[in-house]
Amino acid sequence: DIQMTQSPSSLSASVGDRVTITCRASQGISNYLAWYQQKPGKVPKLLIYAASTLQSGVPSRFSGSGSGTDFTLTISSLQPEDVATYYCQKYNSALVFTFGPGTKVDIK
Amino acid sequence: EVQLVESGGGLVQPGGSLRLSCAASGFTFSDHYMDWVRQAPGKGLEWVGRTRNKANSYTTEYAASVKGRFTISRDDSKNSLYLQMNSLKTEDTAVYYCAREVGNGRPRLDYWGQGTLVTVSS
Numbered sequence: 001d002i003q004m005t006q007s008p009s010s011l012s013a014s015v016g017d018r019v020t021i022t023c024r025a026s027q028g029i030s031n032y033l034a035w036y037q038q039k040p041g042k043v044p045k046l047l048i049y050a051a052s053t054l055q056s057g058v059p060s061r062f063s064g065s066g067s068g069t070d071f072t073l074t075i076s077s078l079q080p081e082d083v084a085t086y087y088c089q090k091y092n093s094a095l096v097f098t099f100g101p102g103t104k105v106d107i108k
Numbered sequence: 109e110v111q112l113v114e115s116g117g118g119l120v121q122p123g124g125s126l127r128l129s130c131a132a133s134g135f136t137f138s139d140h141y142m143d144w145v146r147q148a149p150g151k152g153l154e155w156v157g158r159t160r161n162k163a164n165s166y167t168t169e170y171a172a173s174v175k176g177r178f179t180i181s182r183d184d185s186k187n188s189l190y191l192q193m194n195s196l197k198t199e200d201t202a203v204y205y206c207a208r209e210v211g212n213g214r215p216r217l218d219y220w221g222q223g224t225l226v227t228v229s230s
Contacts, residue, residue: 001172034216036153043205043220044145044153050214087153091215095169097143097155 002027002092004100012108019075021103023088028068032091035064035073036099039084047086048073075105083107110134110219112206117224124196124228130189130206130221138162138184141209143217144191146202154202156180158209159189174200196228 003026013019023033031051036044046055048064051071061076075082088100116128130142141164144156157170159180168180179192189206203225207217 032214034214036217038153043222044217045220046216046218049211049216053214055218085152089153089155089216096171097145097158097215097217099153099155102152 001094002029002090002098004088004090004098006086006088006100006103008103009101010104010106012106013078014108015078015080017078019078019082019105021073021086021105023066023071023073023100025069025071025090027092029090029092031067033064033066033071034089034091035062036087036089037082037084038087038102039081044087078105078107080107110208112208112219112221114204114206114221114224117204117226119227119229120196121230122196122198122228125192125194126196126226128191128193128204128206128224128226130191132187132189132206132208135208137182137187141215142180142182142189143207143209144180144189145205145207145217145220146200147205147223148199148202151202156191156204193226196226198228200226201228202226 033051035048038044052064085102085104111133113131143158160167177195181190203223205223206221208219
């Protein structure tokens with residue numbers, strides 16, 4: 001089965017910093033990748049799908065890129081409300097979803 | 109407004125059974141695939157499975173960890189999704205979310221319920 005890894009597992013950055021999170025698939029998955037944000041104690045929220053398409057209502061400081069095995073989620077200017085854990089999620093020919101282990105983002 | 113409300117969680121002994129429900133509103137439930145996702149305390153997200161819509165014969169898929177023990181079903185007349193959990197193990201302890209799946213070409217989960225906690229313990 002295709003495994004998903006994320007790096008780093010956690011990071012601490014200052015308000016206004018550019019933050020990049022990486023998600024890697026053990027085999028190519030084209031652009032069958034989504035990103036979710038889960039704030040502490042809250043429900044996961046869809047941010048990006050098809051690797052780079054911003055979900056309606058999501059701030060434009062969030063962006064996604066990549067295809068094949070390597071993907072990135074970028075927050076162009078970190079805001080206090082972005083404190084959360086971020087998960088990538090892939091979909092493959094086995095018709096199952098798999099989530100990455102998550103990246104916890106804090107404010108320094 | 110899309111709403112998904114789970115219910116049915118609680119404490120159950122290992123080996124026991126539990127049935128979760130998810131009441132949907134604010135969209136045409138019968139058109140959509142629906143999924144269950146769980147999250148163990150302090151852990152990450154784990155996809156449980158999905159049911160497709162009537163047009164796709166209500167077919168289902170499951171994660172390997174629950175296959176043969178869990179069954180997903182739906183009642184379009186009641187706008188409801190269900191998760192029947194049998195032979196429960198302590199490692200099934202988690203918050204269970206129902207979620208709406210969209211995007212046949214690039215599937216993703218665009219709305220989630222608030223979740224219901226299932227605790228498997230003796």
